Amino acid sequence: MGGRLQTETNRLIAERGLTPHAACIGLPPWSTIRFCDAAGKDSLLMRSLFKQEAIKRGLLTHGNHMLSLSHDDRVIDETLAIYDEVFTVVVEAVKAGRVEECLEGPPMQQVIRPV
Numbered sequence: 001m002g003g004r005l006q007t008e009t010n011r012l013i014a015e016r017g018l019t020p021h022a023a024c025i026g027l028p029p030w031s032t033i034r035f036c037d038a039a040g041k042d043s044l045l046m047r048s049l050f051k052q053e054a055i056k057r058g059l060l061t062h063g064n065h066m067l068s069l070s071h072d073d074r075v076i077d078e079t080l081a082i083y084d085e086v087f088t089v090v091v092e093a094v095k096a097g098r099v100e101e102c103l104e105g106p107p108m109q110q111v112i113r114p115v
Helices: 002-015 044-056 073-096
Strands: 022-027 030-035 064-066
Touching: 002 022, 002 030, 002 064, 002 073, 030 044, 044 073
Parallel strands: none
Antiparallel strands: 022 030, 030 064
């Protein structure tokens, strides 16, 4: 299931034209969606917009996938359907240069800071 979720998430990312800005990386049972700005640096703004839009659609996520036996085809299908909608919103915001303006609250903050 993790492999399917990761593969299909990356397919949706590519179909929406988000490949320069997003990728589902990691091992199949434990992957994460990484968001990057135009310079290739992690983007908390895009991750914040992704989380906001997923939550609006009933999916509480931080973009990490830690699969268990409860993640069956139905759960994966529901997740991918939500991702499809969310990635559309994210790519429109990126193309318009309005990611931060699309946030309905403050963006995420880095918890662990490099020393």
